[in-house]
Amino acid sequence: MEFVKPIKKKSEIEAIKAALAAEGKDREKVLFILGINSGLRVSDLLSLKWKDIAETTVKIKEQKTKKIKRFILNDACVEALNTLERGASSDYVFVSKSNRNGSDAKPWTRQYIWRVLSEAAEAAGVGEIGTHSLRKTFAYHVFTATKNITLVQKLLNHSSPATTLRYIGIEEEELNACYTGLNL
Numbered sequence: 001m002e003f004v005k006p007i008k009k010k011s012e013i014e015a016i017k018a019a020l021a022a023e024g025k026d027r028e029k030v031l032f033i034l035g036i037n038s039g040l041r042v043s044d045l046l047s048l049k050w051k052d053i054a055e056t057t058v059k060i061k062e063q064k065t066k067k068i069k070r071f072i073l074n075d076a077c078v079e080a081l082n083t084l085e086r087g088a089s090s091d092y093v094f095v096s097k098s099n100r101n102g103s104d105a106k107p108w109t110r111q112y113i114w115r116v117l118s119e120a121a122e123a124a125g126v127g128e129i130g131t132h133s134l135r136k137t138f139a140y141h142v143f144t145a146t147k148n149i150t151l152v153q154k155l156l157n158h159s160s161p162a163t164t165l166r167y168i169g170i171e172e173e174e175l176n177a178c179y180t181g182l183n184l
Contacts, residue, residue, distance in 0.1 A: 004129060005169050006136035007036070013137070015124035020116070022123070026083065028116045031094050031108075033080040035134030038071060039142075039155055042131035046107040048093045050086055065157060140168040 007013050013036065020029040035045055043063040052060050056078055059070045073081070084093070092107040114131050121129045135156070143152045143164075153164040165171045 004131075004133045004136065006140035007126065007129060007133055008137075008140055008169075012124065012126045016117075016120050016126060016129075019120040019123040023120070025116060025120070027094060028113070028120075030080040030084055031113065032117065032120075032134065034077050036137045036141075037074050037077050039135050039138035040069075041135055042110055042113055044069075045134075046092075046094055046110065046113070048107075050091055050093055053081065053093070067157070136168055139164070140170075143168055143170065 007016070016032065017029055020026075020032060031045055034040070034048075035042065038045075038058070040048075040060075041062070041064060044060055047063060048058070048060065052058055053073075056073045057070065058073060059068065061067070062069050081093075092105060094108050095105045096108065110131055117129055117131060117133070121127060139152050139156055142155065143149060146152075149161045149164055149170075152168070153161050156164060156167070158164045158167065162171075165174075
């Protein structure tokens with residue numbers, strides 16, 4: 001797996017949303033919005049079912065850690081999810097239109113989402129991103145808003161602040177800022 005970076009500029013986030021909308025990828029845009037606002041791994045986004053969502057809260061069992069995760073949806077997530085036709089309680093949120101009404105409906109694949117996001121990023125002139133960029137984008141923006149690395153570490157379930165700083169691409173940025181900002 002290649003190392004991917006967070007999307008650090010809000011203008012680039014908006015450009016990706018616009019590119020998805022322009023391609024008629026409305027459900028994919030909702031997944032993007034949910035991913036960058038929740039910090040969920042793409043595997044958890046893809047396994048999300050309507051029964052996991054109760055108005056403004058989500059409760060899921062994380063695929064990687066097998067831990068229960070509960071969190072509140074922000075306004076951007078609620079607004080995005082409200083644009084979707086809600087399926088039965090057992091239905092996946094992110095399935096293709098052709099499968100949405102079938103009892104054998106399966107969620108999108110990680111590969112499909114990677115392709116859609118890559119194409120949208122290219123169309124938006126953002127550069128290369130991957131599915132994990134969504135989680136990293138969430139973490140980066142929480143950190144820049146709060147400057148609380150311990151909070152981000154807890155949200156991501158990381159073992160150390162150093163791991164979290166490296167994960168969101170802050171370490172190199174901060175080191176470089178020490179050199180360029182000193183000017184004695």
